[in-house]
Every structure is written in structure tokens, then in C-alpha cells.
Amino acid sequence: MQPPTFPQAHDPRALLRRWRAVARAAGLSWRVLAEVEAATIPLLTRQQAGAAPIYLSAGVHGDEPAAAWGLLLWAERNLPSLRAGSFYICPCLNPHGLRANTRADWRGLDLNRRFHLDEDPVCGPWRRWLSSQQAPVVGACLHEDYDAAGCYVYELGPQRAEIGATCLRAAAAHLPVDQRRSIDGRKAHQGVIRRSRIPQDLPGLPEAVVLWQLGCPRTLTFETPSEAALAVRIEAHVAFLQAMVALHQPPIPS
Ligand SMILES: [Zn+2]
Structure with missing residues (x-):
């Protein structure tokens, strides 16, 4: 359950080997x-009667390895939580990008501008699959940002009962929160960019927005600063997920 070192962090086969072990252990x-x-x-799933599904995704951008490895390490450390709940997990949606250390996919395209496209060979099957399932109660899309001054989160969902700030505080045990008042051209408050509607100025739709369109009432896009140490960034993703899942799952008996 060790985090990867640099070359291994860009090996999607090594990542998926460990996910196979998680899948076996957690059912x-x-x-x-x-x-x-x-x-x-x-795509990894588990459906437990009475438990609302939680959606977790990473690896859409290949030059953001802490996201993919953070999701794996969270899973490896939380097998009882996985066994007790319902989950939809996309561990690595852009394996070519991870291997090449690029944001883009094998075609040179940004997958995170294509989730509205039925004809896309990845986003299309993703859309068809998700549309046929019970909508998740919450979704986490994990990313990293070269321009970030700390961790931050986009929260798309109802104005009340924010949870992004709570999850961000958990991540702040590892990395400072980005305190800029404007992040990526959007108004931010203590690392949280809130949205209750879909922004109109997007060049194509990202995973988190389409997840919301397909019935997930709250999506959290968590970002760590790419220039911090890899192991620390990974731990920030683990802590963020730990907090988010805990908020949506009854306590697991030990
Ligand atoms: Zn990204």
C-alpha cells in the first residue's frame, strides 16, 4: 500500500494491477x-442494497498522477468501506495520457471537454452506462493544477449543506488551501468555487458537469497543486476522499 515513485506513477498497468487486487478483496x-x-x-462497481451509490473518478488528465494514485490508495486503505457501500469507480479514464504524462488522450484531445458527446469512444460508453444506473448521491472527480497555490475544490450542487469545504479541510492536513479569491477566472472563497448552475462559458462539458446533468445532485472536483511533492499530493487526495465518503456512508463497524 505504498505510494508510487516517479516512473511508476506514470505506469497505468501498475495502477490497474493494484486495482485488480482491490476489486478482488472488496468484491x-x-x-x-x-x-x-x-x-x-x-469501470468498477459495487451495489449494496440500501446504500446510495458514490461516484469516484480519476485519471482524466494524464499529467495529474496524484489523482489516480490517491484514489487507489484510498481504496486500498478502505476495503471495509468499499464492501459496505455502493460505488461506481473510474480508476483511470485516460491511460495513454498517464503513460505519456500528458493532459491529452491518445488522440491529443482533452477528454474533460467531451463528456457530452455520445460518439466519443470513452465518454459515449460512460454516458450510456451511467444513464442506465441509479444516479450517484455524490461524485468526486480528482484532478491536479499546475497553477494552483494550494488545494481547492469546485462544488456543483445545492447552495445549502456544502460539503466541499469540509472535505477540503481534511486535505489541508497535507497541503495548504489555495487562498486566492479568483481561481481559474472563477470567484473562490477559501479554496471553494461554488456553482449551483452549469457555467455557460465552457468549451465542452467536463465529467463533473455531465455527472450532475445525469442526476448526481452534488459533484466535487478536487484539485491539488502539481508542484508539491507527489507523495504529499497523493495523501491530500486520500484525505479528501476519506472525508467525502464518510459524510455519505454510515459508520462501518470495525
Ligand atoms: Zn485535470
Whole structure:
């Protein structure tokens, strides 16, 4: 359950080998969402009666390795939580980008501007699959940002009962919160950018927005600063997920 060192952090096969072990240990179903250019893009699910599904996703941008490894380490350390709940998990939606250390996918495209497209070979199957399932109660889309001055979160959902700030405080045990008042051109308050509607100025729709369109009432896009140490960034993702899942799951008996 060790975090990866630098070259291994960009090896999607090493990442997915560890996910296979998690799937076996936690009873997650492993399905192939898409096969592109000799790479498998898996989707892991578990459905437990009475537990609302929680959506977790990473690896949309390949030059943001702490997101993908943070999700894995959270899973490896929380097998009882996985066994007790319902989850939809996309561990690595852009394996070519992870291997090449690029934001773009194998076509040179930004996958996170294509989730509205039924014809996309990754986003299309993702859309069709998610549309046929019970909508998740909450979703986390994990990312990193080269311009960030600390961690921050986009929260898309109802104005009341914010949870992004709570999850961000958990991550702040590892990395400072980005205190800028404007992040990525959007108004921010103590690292939280809040949205209750879809922004109109997007060049294409990201995963978190389409997840919300498809019925998930709250999506959190968590970002760590790419220039901090990799192991610390990974721990910040783990802490963020730990807090988010705890808020949506009854306590697990030990
Ligand atoms: Zn990203």
C-alpha cells in the first residue's frame, strides 16, 4: 500500500494491477468501459442494497498522477468501506495520457471537454452506462493544477449543506488551501468555487458537469497543486476522499 515513485506513477498497468487486487478483496465488479489503442479503461462497481451509490473518478488528465494514485490508495486503505457501500469507480479514464504524462488522450484531445458527446469512444460508453444506473448521491472527480497555490475544490450542487469545504479541510492536513479569491477566472472563497448552475462559458462539458446533468445532485472536483511533492499530493487526495465518503456512508463497524 505504498505510494508510487516517479516512473511508476506514470505506469497505468501498475495502477490497474493494484486495482485488480482491490476489486478482488472488496468484491467490486470489474467491467470494461472501453478498449482504445490496446488499453483497457475499466469501470468498477459495487451495489449494496440500501446504500446510495458514490461516484469516484480519476485519471482524466494524464499529467495529474496524484489523482489516480490517491484514489487507489484510498481504496486500498478502505476495503471495509468499499464492501459496505455502493460505488461506481473510474480508476483511470485516460491511460495513454498517464503513460505519456500528458493532459491529452491518445488522440491529443482533452477528454474533460467531451463528456457530452455520445460518439466519443470513452465518454459515449460512460454516458450510456451511467444513464442506465441509479444516479450517484455524490461524485468526486480528482484532478491536479499546475497553477494552483494550494488545494481547492469546485462544488456543483445545492447552495445549502456544502460539503466541499469540509472535505477540503481534511486535505489541508497535507497541503495548504489555495487562498486566492479568483481561481481559474472563477470567484473562490477559501479554496471553494461554488456553482449551483452549469457555467455557460465552457468549451465542452467536463465529467463533473455531465455527472450532475445525469442526476448526481452534488459533484466535487478536487484539485491539488502539481508542484508539491507527489507523495504529499497523493495523501491530500486520500484525505479528501476519506472525508467525502464518510459524510455519505454510515459508520462501518470495525
Ligand atoms: Zn485535470
